[in-house]
Amino acid sequence: MEKHNKNSRRQFLERIGAVGLVAASSPLSSLAAREKAEERIMHYERPGSANDKIRIGVIGYGVQGHFDLDTALKVPGVELAGICDLYTGRIQNAKEKFGNQLYTTRNYKELLDRSDIDAVIIATTDVWHARITLDALAKGKHVYCEKPMVYKISEGHQVIAAAKKSGKVLQVGSQRVSSIGYAKAKELLAAGEIGKLNMVNAVYDRQSSIGAWEYTIPKDADASTTDWDKFIAVTEKMPFDARKFFWWRAFKEVGTGVAGDLFIHLLSGTHFITGSNGPESIYSTGQFSYWKDGRNLPDVMSGVMQYPDSPQHNAFQLTLQVNFISGTGGQEVIRLVGSEGVIDVMGNDIKVKHSLLPEAPGFGGYDSLFTFQKSMQEEMKKDYEAKWTTEQRKRKTKEDIVFKAPAGYDDHLDHFTNFFDSIRTNKPVIENVEFGFRAAAPALACNESYFSKKVIQWDPVKMKLG
Numbered sequence: 001m002e003k004h005n006k007n008s009r010r011q012f013l014e015r016i017g018a019v020g021l022v023a024a025s026s027p028l029s030s031l032a033a034r035e036k037a038e039e040r041i042m043h044y045e046r047p048g049s050a051n052d053k054i055r056i057g058v059i060g061y062g063v064q065g066h067f068d069l070d071t072a073l074k075v076p077g078v079e080l081a082g083i084c085d086l087y088t089g090r091i092q093n094a095k096e097k098f099g100n101q102l103y104t105t106r107n108y109k110e111l112l113d114r115s116d117i118d119a120v121i122i123a124t125t126d127v128w129h130a131r132i133t134l135d136a137l138a139k140g141k142h143v144y145c146e147k148p149m150v151y152k153i154s155e156g157h158q159v160i161a162a163a164k165k166s167g168k169v170l171q172v173g174s175q176r177v178s179s180i181g182y183a184k185a186k187e188l189l190a191a192g193e194i195g196k197l198n199m200v201n202a203v204y205d206r207q208s209s210i211g212a213w214e215y216t217i218p219k220d221a222d223a224s225t226t227d228w229d230k231f232i233a234v235t236e237k238m239p240f241d242a243r244k245f246f247w248w249r250a251f252k253e254v255g256t257g258v259a260g261d262l263f264i265h266l267l268s269g270t271h272f273i274t275g276s277n278g279p280e281s282i283y284s285t286g287q288f289s290y291w292k293d294g295r296n297l298p299d300v301m302s303g304v305m306q307y308p309d310s311p312q313h314n315a316f317q318l319t320l321q322v323n324f325i326s327g328t329g330g331q332e333v334i335r336l337v338g339s340e341g342v343i344d345v346m347g348n349d350i351k352v353k354h355s356l357l358p359e360a361p362g363f364g365g366y367d368s369l370f371t372f373q374k375s376m377q378e379e380m381k382k383d384y385e386a387k388w389t390t391e392q393r394k395r396k397t398k399e400d401i402v403f404k405a406p407a408g409y410d411d412h413l414d415h416f417t418n419f420f421d422s423i424r425t426n427k428p429v430i431e432n433v434e435f436g437f438r439a440a441a442p443a444l445a446c447n448e449s450y451f452s453k454k455v456i457q458w459d460p461v462k463m464k465l466g
Helices: 002-019 033-045 063-072 088-098 108-112 126-138 153-166 180-190 242-246 257-274 374-387 411-425 433-452
Strands: 054-059 078-084 119-122 142-146 170-173 197-205 281-287 300-307 316-323 331-338 341-346 349-354 401-403 456-459
Touching: 054 063, 054 108, 054 411, 063 078, 063 119, 063 142, 063 411, 078 088, 078 108, 108 126, 119 126, 119 411, 126 142, 126 153, 142 411, 153 433, 170 411, 170 433, 180 257, 180 331, 180 341, 180 349, 180 401, 180 411, 197 257, 257 300, 257 316, 257 331, 257 433, 281 433, 300 433, 433 456
Parallel strands: 054 078, 054 119, 119 142, 142 170, 197 316
Antiparallel strands: 197 331, 281 300, 281 456, 300 316, 331 341, 341 349, 349 401
16 A cells, blocks of 8 residues: 555656646745645545544535535545435435445434534535534534525624534535645735735636526425424524525525625635635625526625735735626636736646746826927937836736646545544644634625625625724
8 A cells, every 4th residue: 555655646746747837947836836736645644543533524416515414435445324314315325325224314414413424514505504504513513504604794702602612623615725736826816926916806607507506406395304494493484485494595684695605715715825814895786687587695706805914915806797698608717817927727727827027117108208399309309218128018928827836636625535534633624613704794795785886895804894
């Protein structure tokens, strides 16, 4: 096994070296993330001992619950102990996949009562995140909670206090923040590769009915098969609506729309790369462009946030965009714009392009110079050429940088590896409870701004509304 690990380690690092970074003359071509990548592959291949075993329960076995569980079980030493879901068809699906002996329930509190469960994955509708997290921590369980960590901003500080009091690991599920691509972007920005940051443009567009949350609804969906009364136990009373159960992201009564689903990924990534605590002012607007299917949260939405000067970064402006009927075919990009270039973060891949000003100020061309009398033009041209050399008048150039994550790389697996390693070693997680709230609150404030048509003020340090 040791020899195999060494060979895998070498091959992995060779792949990073070969395809990971173009522009070898760059002083950053050493790629600080190599050591982290080496550590991760050793984790993936390390066999779990009896003492390392972590038994997990899943609460919410829908689309994301399936993805989360499949990824979690790839981490050595992790075992499934039980699944909870309100829809009977998903309970049956779990037994078909893992066997009839698997413990299943429609009551999450019964799962939390089990002493053989160390940690839970919470992948329910947004409206249940805080309530189940609080109950899980009170029962001594470690928690992996899907984003957004809370449904309401007012729930945030209670969850933070409970996490600190419990002493348990809480990781929020915006997996990109564990990516080697984001780590590379963070390194490049900190090294001054694009000068001083002044703007971030973040886009997460889609072009499909599934991307717009029109998921397939089973033929047997009714109030009994979905345990509707339990589903709405923490919301206002509503008559059964299969769309609100299966397309819940589109409805403000149980979900948080594009802000809680996709803005929050963009915010988490921006905060990780810049080290930011968050914005101080938030404004958003939206519209119903195409998916007029009864939803009450928009399918096209934009936000503008102002980030203040802080010890972590210069002041910058963040623009957010989600378009569910995008002729681009869909895209995910965080573009960091600085005084000397841009870093495009596209999933786990990075591109850096530079644009540097010459040392000399502009003169001539699209300028007011040609509007002066000819004698003045000639006199000023001589003065300019006497003061600035030919080299000082040229734009400086710098090689572009391209970073690509190795084929098959999985940031979701890195995020879960980080979570389970934190449980075993007590080291900090990447996306802890405060990080999760600092991303969730501005995202949720976008919905508040959209409905109130007002600018929302936020204190990013105290994590409180203004």
